[in-house]
Amino acid sequence: MALRDTSIPEPSGPVPGATAPALSPEDRGRLLAGAHHDPHALLGAHPVPGGIAFRVLRPFARSVSVVTGGKRTPLVSEGDGLFSGVLPPAEIPAYTLHVAYEGGEQEVHDPYRFLPALGELDLHLIREGRHEQLWQALGAQPMTHEGVTGTRFTVWAPNAQGVRVATDFTYWDGTQFPMRSLGASGVWELFLPGVGEGTAYKFEITSRYGHRFLKADPMARRTEEPPNTASIVTASHYEWGDARWMAHRADTPVHEAPFSVYEVHLPSWRPGLDYRQLAEELPAYVKDLGFTHVELMPVAEHPFHGSWGYQVTGFYAPTARLGTPDDFRFFVDACHRAGIGVIMDWVPAHFPKDDWALARFDGDPLYEPGDGRRAEHPDWGTYEFDFARTEVRNFLVANAVYWCEEFHIDGLRVDAVASMLYLDYSREDGQWEPNAYGGREDLAAMAFLQEMNATVYRRAPGVVTIAEESTAWGGVTKPTDTGGLGFGLKWNMGWMHDSLEYLSHEPVHRKYHHHEMTFSMVYAYSENYVLPISHDEVVHGKQALVSKAPGDWWQRRANVRAYLGFMWSHPGKQLLFMGQEFAQGAEWSVEHGPEWWLLDDGYHSAGDHRGVRDLVRDLNTAYRATPALWQCDTRPEGFRWVAVDSADDNVFAFLRYDAEGRPLLAVANFSPVVRHDYGLWVPGDAVAWQETLNTDDARYGGSGVTNPDPVKPEDGCVRITLPPLATVWLTPFAP
Incomplete structure (x- = not known):
C-alpha cells in the first residue's frame, strides 16, 4: 500500500455531479454479506447519466476520496463502509483512492477498476481439466497487471455464493475484498494492487447454505509455519546451478541404471537443521555412502508433525518448518551438484479433515x-x-508436474496406491459399490494414475515415478498405452515381507523357510522393482533392522550384513531408511531421529556401528561399478540360480549378468558356521574368480573369513570358503 502523497491538494467543496445510483437492497445485502458473484458490477467506476459513478467498500474508513488529475474529490458515506459519488468526466479516468482511517491515511489503486487478470485460455483448460501448470493460474500470483504491481488471487469454489480475500493487514476480515465469479468455471478472481510477497491470506467463503468460514488456499505455494495455517504470497527468485544434472538425468533409463536410495525424514535426520543447513550436510553424507538418490518422506505442508508428512494440507507448499520454498530449492540444487538425485514421497490418496483446509472446501x-x-x-x-x-x-x-518443474524433483514415490485402486479397500460388504462393470477396481483412480504418469514422463524427462503398491495388481509398471498404470518402478512389498520374515528366524529353523528368500524370483520380472527397507519397517513395534535378527550382538550384526549383501545383489533397486545404515538398534523416533551418538568415539560399540556403515558404503561403491548388478534388473537373462535348493545349508547362490554377459557370483550363507570347500557351478569361460566383497571382512566387524586369492574353476565348479552369516561376491579374475 502506498503512503500518503502530500502533493495532492486537500479536497474542497461539495461532490460535483449527480448522486450515484443507489444499490438495490438485495445487491447491497449480498455484497456486505460476502455472497455476491459480481462485486465489480457494484464497486469501482461505471458510466451513469451525468458522469462516472464511483463506489468503494472500505470498512472502518473515516473518509474516501477519488484522486484524478491531481485533484482529490471526496465520496459520500452510504454506511456500512460504502462510499459513493459521481464525477463529471464522460469517460472513466485514471484514478486512485485516498482512504483515511483513524490511525492514518493511504493512497491506493482501486481493485475494482481492473479487468480479470486470468485469461480465457486458462479458464478453458481448467474447465477441461487439462491445465498442466495449474499453479500459474490458481492461487496467489504476484504480477504486474495493466501497468500496476500487485497480486492476483484466484480460487476454485464452484458451490460458493461468494468468496472474499482476507489478509493479515485486514485483520482476517474479508469484507473489503470480495472476488468475482468467472462464469461457469467455478473460479473466483481478484487482483489486489499493492499487495506483494510475504502477505498472509486466506479465502473467506460463503457457502450456498449461508455459512461463512476461512479457508487456506489449496494452491498456496508457501504457508505459515504450523500450527499457524494461513497461506503466504510468494514468488521464486532462486537461480539454479544444476543445469548439467538436469541435462543428463534422462541419459539412461532408470531401470537400466544404478539406483540405490537413502530414505530420509528431513525434519528428524538432524533435528533442528533447516533446508539450507541440511544442504550443507545431507548431500555430502549420502555421496560419501555412495547412494545414487535420497528419498524424502513428504515435504508438502502438513499440520500434524506426528503424521510424518503423510496427511497433507498444502499440496503445493514445502513445509515451512524448515524454511521457504527457495530454501528447499537450494537443498535440491545442493543434492544435484553433489551428484545425488532427489525423490520425494507424494500423497494423492487422501487428505485430512481440518476445517481450514480442503475438507468441504466451499461448504460442500x-x-x-x-x-x-x-x-x-x-x-x-x-x-x-x-x-x-x-x-x-x-x-x-498438475501437482505432480509442479514438484518436478518448480523444484527439479527427480522422482515421485506415490504413497498408498493400493488404497486408491480398490473400491473395497479396508471396507466391508455394504460399505462400497462395484464399478460399472461389477468389479472392485476404482476405474477413476486408475485413469488418474495413468494420466499423472503419462503427463510427468512427457513434461519432465528423466523423472521416475514409483508406486507403493502392495497387491498383485497387474501392470503397475507397464506403459499406459498397453493398459498399464505407467509407473517406472514399484516397491516390492512381497520381497520385503518374506525376506524380513526369513531374517527373523533362528538359523536352525531357516531351512524350513528357505522359500521366503527364493520366491521373489518367481515374479521378479512381472514389474520393475525396488527392494524397500523403509521407515514403515522400523516403527510401531516392528523393531529396527538389526533388532529383527536373532542371536547375540555379533550375530545380529552379521545377519544384517549378510542380508544387505544379499539385498544389494538381488535383482531390483535398493532403498534403505536412515539409521539402518549403521545398525541402529532402536526404532525410529520422529522426535529424535537417528541415534548418531552410536558412532561417537566415546561410545564403546562405535566401531561395530561404523563397520556396518562402512559395509553399506562399499556395497554402494561395488554396486555402482558393476553393471551386472543393475543393468539387466528387469530382464530374466540377467539372472541365473546357482544354488536355489540348499535349504539345509541356508545357502543361496546366483549369477547376475550385465548387458555384455559379464557375470557376478553372489553367495549368501545364512548359517552361523563356516563352510569350507563349498562347491558352486560357474560359467566356463573365466580363468579364475576373485572375491570382490565379503560382508564378514574384519573391517566391517566380521570374523575375517575371506577368500583372499583367486579361485580357479575345476570341472565347471569353484570351491570357496563361505564365512558364517555372510554374503560374498566374486567376479571373473583378469590376471
Missing part, C-alpha cells in the same frame, strides 16, 4: 466424493480424493 464435498461411504478413508480418519472429478484430477496431476 468438493475435493472429496459426495458419497460419504467413498469419501471417508477407513484406516486413517481422512478424506479420499474424488478422482472422477475433472478439476480434482487436474489439481493432482
Whole structure:
C-alpha cells in the first residue's frame, strides 16, 4: 500500500455531479454479506447519466476520496463502509483512492477498476481439466497487471455464493475484498494492487447454505509455519546451478541404471537443521555412502508433525518448518551438484479433515466424493480424493508436474496406491459399490494414475515415478498405452515381507523357510522393482533392522550384513531408511531421529556401528561399478540360480549378468558356521574368480573369513570358503 502523497491538494467543496445510483437492497445485502458473484458490477467506476459513478467498500474508513488529475474529490458515506459519488468526466479516468482511517491515511489503486487478470485460455483448460501448470493460474500470483504491481488471487469454489480475500493487514476480515465469479468455471478472481510477497491470506467463503468460514488456499505455494495455517504470497527468485544434472538425468533409463536410495525424514535426520543447513550436510553424507538418490518422506505442508508428512494440507507448499520454498530449492540444487538425485514421497490418496483446509472446501464435498461411504478413508480418519472429478484430477496431476518443474524433483514415490485402486479397500460388504462393470477396481483412480504418469514422463524427462503398491495388481509398471498404470518402478512389498520374515528366524529353523528368500524370483520380472527397507519397517513395534535378527550382538550384526549383501545383489533397486545404515538398534523416533551418538568415539560399540556403515558404503561403491548388478534388473537373462535348493545349508547362490554377459557370483550363507570347500557351478569361460566383497571382512566387524586369492574353476565348479552369516561376491579374475 502506498503512503500518503502530500502533493495532492486537500479536497474542497461539495461532490460535483449527480448522486450515484443507489444499490438495490438485495445487491447491497449480498455484497456486505460476502455472497455476491459480481462485486465489480457494484464497486469501482461505471458510466451513469451525468458522469462516472464511483463506489468503494472500505470498512472502518473515516473518509474516501477519488484522486484524478491531481485533484482529490471526496465520496459520500452510504454506511456500512460504502462510499459513493459521481464525477463529471464522460469517460472513466485514471484514478486512485485516498482512504483515511483513524490511525492514518493511504493512497491506493482501486481493485475494482481492473479487468480479470486470468485469461480465457486458462479458464478453458481448467474447465477441461487439462491445465498442466495449474499453479500459474490458481492461487496467489504476484504480477504486474495493466501497468500496476500487485497480486492476483484466484480460487476454485464452484458451490460458493461468494468468496472474499482476507489478509493479515485486514485483520482476517474479508469484507473489503470480495472476488468475482468467472462464469461457469467455478473460479473466483481478484487482483489486489499493492499487495506483494510475504502477505498472509486466506479465502473467506460463503457457502450456498449461508455459512461463512476461512479457508487456506489449496494452491498456496508457501504457508505459515504450523500450527499457524494461513497461506503466504510468494514468488521464486532462486537461480539454479544444476543445469548439467538436469541435462543428463534422462541419459539412461532408470531401470537400466544404478539406483540405490537413502530414505530420509528431513525434519528428524538432524533435528533442528533447516533446508539450507541440511544442504550443507545431507548431500555430502549420502555421496560419501555412495547412494545414487535420497528419498524424502513428504515435504508438502502438513499440520500434524506426528503424521510424518503423510496427511497433507498444502499440496503445493514445502513445509515451512524448515524454511521457504527457495530454501528447499537450494537443498535440491545442493543434492544435484553433489551428484545425488532427489525423490520425494507424494500423497494423492487422501487428505485430512481440518476445517481450514480442503475438507468441504466451499461448504460442500468438493475435493472429496459426495458419497460419504467413498469419501471417508477407513484406516486413517481422512478424506479420499474424488478422482472422477475433472478439476480434482487436474489439481493432482498438475501437482505432480509442479514438484518436478518448480523444484527439479527427480522422482515421485506415490504413497498408498493400493488404497486408491480398490473400491473395497479396508471396507466391508455394504460399505462400497462395484464399478460399472461389477468389479472392485476404482476405474477413476486408475485413469488418474495413468494420466499423472503419462503427463510427468512427457513434461519432465528423466523423472521416475514409483508406486507403493502392495497387491498383485497387474501392470503397475507397464506403459499406459498397453493398459498399464505407467509407473517406472514399484516397491516390492512381497520381497520385503518374506525376506524380513526369513531374517527373523533362528538359523536352525531357516531351512524350513528357505522359500521366503527364493520366491521373489518367481515374479521378479512381472514389474520393475525396488527392494524397500523403509521407515514403515522400523516403527510401531516392528523393531529396527538389526533388532529383527536373532542371536547375540555379533550375530545380529552379521545377519544384517549378510542380508544387505544379499539385498544389494538381488535383482531390483535398493532403498534403505536412515539409521539402518549403521545398525541402529532402536526404532525410529520422529522426535529424535537417528541415534548418531552410536558412532561417537566415546561410545564403546562405535566401531561395530561404523563397520556396518562402512559395509553399506562399499556395497554402494561395488554396486555402482558393476553393471551386472543393475543393468539387466528387469530382464530374466540377467539372472541365473546357482544354488536355489540348499535349504539345509541356508545357502543361496546366483549369477547376475550385465548387458555384455559379464557375470557376478553372489553367495549368501545364512548359517552361523563356516563352510569350507563349498562347491558352486560357474560359467566356463573365466580363468579364475576373485572375491570382490565379503560382508564378514574384519573391517566391517566380521570374523575375517575371506577368500583372499583367486579361485580357479575345476570341472565347471569353484570351491570357496563361505564365512558364517555372510554374503560374498566374486567376479571373473583378469590376471
